[in-house]
Amino acid sequence: xxxxxxxTAVVGGGIVGxxxxxxxxxRGDRVALFERDTFATGASxxxxxxxxxxxxxxxxxxxxxxxxxxxWLEVAAKTGLWAAEAGSLHLAxxxxxxxxxxxxxxxxxxxxxxxxxxxxxxxxxxRGPAVRRExxxxxxxxxxxxxVDPRGAxxxxxxxxxGEYGVHVRFGETVRAxxxxxxxxxxxxxxxxxxxxxxxxxxxxxxxxVFADSGLVRCKLQMMRTGVQPGGWQxxxxxxxxxxxxxxxxxxxxxxxxxxxxxxxxxxxFEREHGIHVLLSQTADGRLTVxxxxxxxxxxxxxQDESVNEAVLRYLARFAExxxxxxxxxxxxxxxxxxxxxxxxxxxxxPGVTVVNxxxxxxxxxxxxxxxxxxx
Numbered sequence: 001x002x003x004x005x006x007x008t009a010v011v012g013g014g015i016v017g018x019x020x021x022x023x024x025x026x027r028g029d030r031v032a033l034f035e036r037d038t039f040a041t042g043a044s045x046x047x048x049x050x051x052x053x054x055x056x057x058x059x060x061x062x063x064x065x066x067x068x069x070x071x072w073l074e075v076a077a078k079t080g081l082w083a084a085e086a087g088s089l090h091l092a093x094x095x096x097x098x099x100x101x102x103x104x105x106x107x108x109x110x111x112x113x114x115x116x117x118x119x120x121x122x123x124x125x126x127r128g129p130a131v132r133r134e135x136x137x138x139x140x141x142x143x144x145x146x147x148v149d150p151r152g153a154x155x156x157x158x159x160x161x162x163g164e165y166g167v168h169v170r171f172g173e174t175v176r177a178x179x180x181x182x183x184x185x186x187x188x189x190x191x192x193x194x195x196x197x198x199x200x201x202x203x204x205x206x207x208x209x210v211f212a213d214s215g216l217v218r219c220k221l222q223m224m225r226t227g228v229q230p231g232g233w234q235x236x237x238x239x240x241x242x243x244x245x246x247x248x249x250x251x252x253x254x255x256x257x258x259x260x261x262x263x264x265x266x267x268x269x270f271e272r273e274h275g276i277h278v279l280l281s282q283t284a285d286g287r288l289t290v291x292x293x294x295x296x297x298x299x300x301x302x303x304q305d306e307s308v309n310e311a312v313l314r315y316l317a318r319f320a321e322x323x324x325x326x327x328x329x330x331x332x333x334x335x336x337x338x339x340x341x342x343x344x345x346x347x348x349x350x351p352g353v354t355v356v357n358x359x360x361x362x363x364x365x366x367x368x369x370x371x372x373x374x375x376x
């Protein structure tokens with residue numbers, strides 16, 4: 001049987017794979033994308049839907065995030081997928097949190113140029129109806145963050161690839177082997193000039209020796225979602241508090257962060273032990289997504305710890321007030337993570353094959369920009 005032929009094959013139907021398929025298709029390649037599951041079920045739909053540029057490393061990675069944001073908005077304009085340019089508020093209830101935010105703005109002219117600035121407590125409350133005024137010292141506003149609903153956005157991007165660019169989107173088809181230029185799947189054999197392996201948490205099927213030396217581990221997180229908020233209530237900007245300042249690389253190297261780290265280690269040892277920081281976003285239909293925790297290992301137990309969920313909700317109540325916190329869904333997610341400061345893992349195990357992985361919890365934020373850099 002003659003192999004079907006494309007210019008580019010992509011392995012993986014999560015956001016990293018979709019982004020590489022889009023980048024290749026936009027430059028004119030004939031593209032096939034293979035995903036072993038019949039629909040996306042992994043980290044790409046188990047997240048907040050935040051395009052969170054403000055949290056990324058200052059410099060080129062921040063610019064990559066802004067490029068990804070632009071692509072999201074371009075795709076949304078063509079497909080009608082919901083993409084709210086909501087912006088974000090970092091709420092500061094302690095002077096050490098204010099100090100970190102002020103140092104960040106001083107060190108991040110690119111963010112300032114795009115509108116990031118400090119707000120008074122009153123100004124922050126006027127922007128976000130969920131902002132808890134009690135004890136609020138100040139806040140940092142950033143207009144660049146975009147909210148999508150991942151459960152709808154990921155299928156919409158896949159449909160866009162097929163409809164706009166003629167990409168062969170092959171869900172429910174597993175790539176069993178690659179022997180360039182041949183890609184062998186459970187549905188047949190394809191011929192491709194280049195292959196991008198964006199296999200997410202699957203480190204075993206393709207190039208296991210590459211993953212063994214990659215430094216990747218799996219991050220397990222716990223998240224929750226409320227029901228639809230009553231009366232059409234809208235969150236407005238996505239929200240976070242002081243714990244988030246210890247999580248994102250944007251705040252690395254700021255002198256004031258050490259003082260914040262020491263205080264929160266003493267005040268919130270359980271939260272720090274379980275890698276908890278708390279973000280709040282909203283879906284298109286009015287539900288609130290809240291989380292999350294972070295545990296790192298190659299293999300995790302499959303169970304949720306309800307004490308972690310309770311800690312997340314307790315911390316949320318410190319900075320946000322919403323009409324209803326009744327939880328209707330709980331889930332755990334898993335994503336590959338690099339623990340040494342790298343923002344991605346890219347390797348070439350054989351000519352024509354590129355492995356792309358390790359974007360961690362920033363897949364929705366960075367993948368489109370990263371893919372354009374990798375694909376060229």
